[in-house]
Amino acid sequence: NAGVMQNPRHLVRRRGQEARLRCSPMKGHSHVYWYRQLPEEGLKFMVYLQKENIIDESGMPKERFSAEFPKEGPSILRIQQVVRGDSAAYFCASSPGDRINEKLFFGSGTQLSVL
Amino acid sequence: AQKVTQAQTEISVVEKEDVTLDCVYETRDTTYYLFWYKQPPSGELVFLIRRNSFDEQNEISGRYSWNFQKSTSSFNFTITASQVVDSAVYFCALSAVRETSGSRLTFGEGTQLTVNP
Numbered sequence: 001n002a003g004v005m006q007n008p009r010h011l012v013r014r015r016g017q018e019a020r021l022r023c024s025p026m027k028g029h030s031h032v033y034w035y036r037q038l039p040e041e042g043l044k045f046m047v048y049l050q051k052e053n054i055i056d057e058s059g060m061p062k063e064r065f066s067a068e069f070p071k072e073g074p075s076i077l078r079i080q081q082v083v084r085g086d087s088a089a090y091f092c093a094s095s096p097g098d099r100i101n102e103k104l105f106f107g108s109g110t111q112l113s114v115l
Numbered sequence: 116a117q118k119v120t121q122a123q124t125e126i127s128v129v130e131k132e133d134v135t136l137d138c139v140y141e142t143r144d145t146t147y148y149l150f151w152y153k154q155p156p157s158g159e160l161v162f163l164i165r166r167n168s169f170d171e172q173n174e175i176s177g178r179y180s181w182n183f184q185k186s187t188s189s190f191n192f193t194i195t196a197s198q199v200v201d202s203a204v205y206f207c208a209l210s211a212v213r214e215t216s217g218s219r220l221t222f223g224e225g226t227q228l229t230v231n232p
Contacts, residue, residue, distance in 0.1 A: 003159075031217055042121075042206060042222040043160075056215055091160065095218045101148040101167075101210045102218045106160035 002027065004094050005074075006107035014115050019079040019086070021110045025094030032075040033104060034067060037089040049075060050097065079112075087114045117142045119209050121223035128197055129231050136192045136226045138207030144168075148210040149183065149190045150220060155203040166190065197230045204228070 005024040013019050025032050030051050035043040048056040049069035060067065064082075069075040079086055089111050093104035118141040128134045140149065151163040164174065166183055174181045178195045194201055204227050208220040 033217075033219060035222075042119075042224040043220075045219055045221070048217050048219055055217060056219065089158065093160075097217070100217055101165075101212060103150065103162045103165050104218055104220065105162070106152075108157065108159040 004029075004092055004105050004107035006090075006092050006110050008110060009108065010111045010113070012113045012115060013082045015083055016081050019082050019112055019114075021077040021079075021090050021092075021112070022074045023077070023092030023094075023107060024074040025092075026105050029094035029096050029105070031095045031097040032069050033093045033095075034075075034077050035091045035093065037091060037109070039088070043091060046077070082112075082114045084114050087112055117144075117147075117209050117211060117221045119207050119221055119223035121205075121207055121226050123226045124224070125227045125229070127229045127231065130199060131196050132230075133193060133195050134197050134228065134230075136194075136205050136207075136228065138190045138192065138223060140188050140190065140207070140209050142209060142211065144211050146212045148212070150208040150210065151181070151190075151192050152206045152208065153203045154206065154225070160206070163192075194228075197228075199230050199232055202228060202230045 032049045034046040037043045045059040047060050047067045064080045066078045089109045091109045093106045095102040120139045147168045149166045152160045180193045182191045204225045206225045207223040
């Protein structure tokens, strides 16, 4: 079974460009979570999605950031007009969604560097 | 609000030493779950343990053991006879029991463990 797949692994953008990060959950998983890890810091929750629904986006910055998890295809975290402060590792995690407080399965992350 | 504190930013030990990673949490919930994850240099977080707040029994899995003490809001992790392959960042995390949270985790800042040969 393939694990949680994130791509690209590394993404370099110039200030003002858009960044698109993709996450394919494990097979059979319908819940996706996005986390951000800044250098020397722990993981901070950003958004929790189920297929076609955003359940909790309380950790998302109000501007420039958006996320989706369509019926078909991967979940996408989109950052518009990136700034240097967006440079971080972005992790996606998935769970089956059968119950709450399940363990999460994490991808290897996307390292975003903004020049 | 929930909070997880891992006061040890970095720990360095010599192979075969025992090492304990501390985790203290804050929550107003009476029911919650605690987790430990390992992040090796490859970056991917690896699940180690999940424990609910009603189960205060200590758990042992090979060289790993966990000590959950509700009275002190702590969930410490001990590695016995450490090995170089244990070198990683270890995260403690807390999950509230709420439908709208799903399996959302609140992480501590992590402890970088380095095991030297």
